[in-house]
Amino acid sequence: MRGADAEEHLLRAADELFYREGVRAVGVDAVVGQAGVNKMSLYRRFASKDDLVVAYLARADARFFARFEASLAQHPGEPVKQLNQYFTDLAQRASADDYRGCPFVNVAAEFPDVGHPARLCVMRNKMQLMTRLLELTTAAGADDPAALANALALLIEGVYAASQTYGPGCGPIRAAPQVAAQLIAQACARAP
Incomplete structure (x- = not known):
């Protein structure tokens, strides 16, 4: 080969x-x-299993952001709809029978050393997600874009956890799009 x-x-x-x-x-x-x-x-x-893990996470990162951007692409130029679409798509994905949560959360739980190369990959993925969420909440006209981005990130992490603790398609996952919509609507109430 x-x-x-x-x-x-x-x-x-x-x-x-x-x-x-x-x-x-x-x-x-x-x-x-x-x-x-x-x-x-x-x-x-x-060179090592750690290098293989880093390569695995690089692929997972590329897939994550491809899915994220595909959700947003359904409503170009409409950040409120883009954010809502992402949560609809996330809930659907997290309801699949073979869904095992976020690979980055899973790896973070397995590697407690924050300086480990795998944990650095986790941090990069999560920071990039926060950057994208902040860009979207700012474009959506949120009163406090950082606060909304943080709340939405917490909700995303909650979906990941719920998929593993309650199971795919559980009530908390099905509720996530509605909770996200409420947070977004409240934060962007004064947006034009």
Whole structure:
């Protein structure tokens, strides 16, 4: 198998196994077995399991923001509708039977050291999300854009947690779009 193909197989295996079972629970033997490559192929591409985890999170980050931007693209130039659409889409995604929550939250729970490379990936993802939320709440004309962005981020994290504690499609997840709409409407009541 060519190097690029081996890398893609390894990353697909890591995506599936790390998300479904957790990073710490999955060894490199399981990843190479799932990928159908040998261990040497893994170490030619990734110097360590930590490097594989960082690559896994980079892919998860790209997928997250692709979904986020796809939600917003349904209502170009309408930040209130964009925010509401995102919560509708998030609730639908978090209601899928195979949904295991946010990979970044999952990794943060597994790696308590804030200086670990995986935790740094988590921080970058969450900071980028906060930046996007602040841009949207500002464009929506919120009285206090930062406060609304923080409230919406808390609600997003609540959806992730509820999906794991109450289960996919639970009442708290189904309530999230309505709660978001109320927060947005209240914060943007004076917007033109």
